[in-house]
Amino acid sequence: DAGITQSPRHKVTETGTPVTLRCHQTENHRYMYWYRQDPGHGLRLIHYSYGVKDTDKGEVSDGYSVSRSKTEDFLLTLESATSSQTSVYFCAISERTISGNTIYFGEGSWLTVV
């Protein structure tokens, strides 16, 4: 357990509405990530953060923005949700160990855009 909490865990929203998913961590990790998982695509990286106010794009960042105003929270925002953004979203943190970095995932947020 890497102390990751995602909220909401389940959400149904209408096309065109803004949605924000929150990832909260309790262990002061520097690196945080947002992935989405869809059938046939595995997990794909949306955005990541390497510190407060420091973020960068991943493989599938179009249509998403992120913010990190404090170490413990990493927010993923869909400014105007579309049906193609129906997915399961996983937050992750990276923990440095003597044998390299290990990434731990949260339990997921199921988003349905109707």
Next chain:
Amino acid sequence: DAKTTQPNSMESNEEEPVHLPCNHSTISGTDYIHWYRQLPSQGPEYVIHGLTSNVNNRMASLAIAEDRKSSTLILHRATLRDAAVYYCILSKMAGSARQLTFGSGTQLTVLP
């Protein structure tokens, strides 16, 4: 991008060892080999990782070929709770962070 190749599915009998293979012929010198598993409706769970040497932990063992172009995840005694999708992943530095690129994984079925 460095990619991994895994069988789509494997079966094992309960309480027998399981060897899950992975090929990563385009691995580069700084890529770590990670294994995760995922149960339905749950996030991926870290299993093990390594760079060059074989690794053991309480969940599994990781055997890495000498040329690092393949690896094998070993579950010493499969249980029904080990049934999951197992992902072999290369951890690469990209931008400012080490990132994981997931493939499609191996669905492991454990038979009682």
